[in-house]
Amino acid sequence: MNNNELSNGETALKFFDDTIQPDGLYLLDEPENSLSSENQELVAKMIAGMARFYNCQFVISSHSPFFLSIGNAKIYDLDSYPVKVTRWTDIPNIRILHDFFKEQEQEF
Secondary structure (H helix, E strand, O other): OOHHHOOHHHHHHHHHHHHOOOOOEEEEEOOOOOOOHHHHHHHHHHHHHHHHHOOOEEEEEOOOHHHHOOOOOOEEEOOOOOOEEEOHHHOHHHHHHHHHHHHOHHHO
16 A cells, blocks of 8 residues: 555554664654544654663654653653643643543543
8 A cells, every 4th residue: 555545544553563773862743633532642662662672762742642741751841831741641732631531431
């Protein structure tokens, strides 16, 4: 299957699969764009594995809970002044998602 036959999300997955190499430094701006939740989780696990086992470093700008929750990540809250390191669960976007799903808990 060539890239013209892939969806936007499939193209993004293929890019990560084909591009990330050991010992690399990667700057990613909202890699969750065009990825389903399932694929965000998959890419987040890929990134965590590449960082842990292949000496890769990632600088990621993201609102995705899947990327923000990657273990051992250092998260900078760029909305605070001065900028500070924070826990992913303290980021307002994540708190809003948490509260939303908590309110809808009976639906699950």
